[in-house]
Amino acid sequence: MTVRYEDFAALTQDSPTARTEWAAVVAAWAEPHRSYHDLAHLAAVLGLAGELAGHAADPTAVALAAWYHDVAYDPTASDNEEVSAQRAEVGLRGLVPDDRLAEVARLVRLTAGHDPADDDADGAVLCDADLAVLASPPAAYAAYASAVRAEYGHLDDATFTAGRTAVLESLLALPALFRTPTAQPWTAPARANLTAELELLRARAS
Template sequence: MNSLILEYLWRDLCEKYTADQELITTTFADLQEHYTAKGRHYHTLTHIRTMLSSAISHEEMIRDKDAFLFAIFFHDIIYKATAKDNEEKSAEKAVKFLKKIEFWEDEIAEVERLILATKSHPLQNNTPDTDLLLDLDLEVLGAAPEVYQEYSNNIRKEYAIYPDLLYKPGRKKVLLHFLDMPFIYRTELFRDKLEAAARENLNNELATL
């Protein structure tokens, strides 16, 4: 999925709710600016395109498609390696925009909830859409070894401010968090397809720390 298709999907989604072309254009430019900011190596437009492409491929699993797609577009718009409130700020930007286009209030709350779920990755009390969104967000963990290695390298670049002495223990904690879960993927489809590969990739990276 290239940038033109990404913009087309954005416009097609927004035009269901607003005729304000300037708002649609300026907000997409804002999304692009954030996702291409200096210091971004993994949490980029490529990540958004990958998630959107996978969402379209699994469209039959999504109950609330428009809220789901808006959540993908906004879920990492704010991302700073040193911050602890990226998801909250990303959700705030989403809510602000969605109110401008008069998206339904309960749907705005759904987008906010989906984005915030990407912070804690809760194991319980999830909706099917939450489970799928989290699986798409973590799909790279079960990718081919060379793709996972590129992901791991890019995450390290995003945390370049930290020396190995600080980065490695923190990264190890993250990896163990996922490995200690009863399962990494929430949907049966992704679990069957990617769980074993994800655990192998995580263990291989863990061995290097």
């Protein structure tokens, strides 16, 4: 899937304001420090959100949240989801109804922990689309993990290993990695990948 203005405009409206906003969003996702959280990841999440749209209460809000969920990505910061949500609140103002804008911002903030409530259909779709990479074949998962390490190149190995270990442990501790019925088959390969990476990191640390 490519990242097209036409897809963005279909969620908002075709206007000079929408085109300007789309260009700014794409430019943010194309920042050179992004090795994983880049335009390819955006395209993948948009595609998966579309595939899972039948499970969503507001597929348009989910798709817009996918556009913005990592629009702000600074590996040295701890508030990327909050900044991304605020970026959506500013950039989409006047392009979508206020209630949908509030839902988009809520969904973006939800990606900080990927733990939607049981009755949160929109949150389930967005989180499943964002975490789908965890269920990749082992070689593709290894490439993903390497790309994440590259984004944290400013950290020494010990610091990165501690932080990454905490992330993997938190993911494995979630009540469920995937929430939509369509994504349930992804659970076993994702848990296998996460466990294998965690074991490798623990071995290196020791």
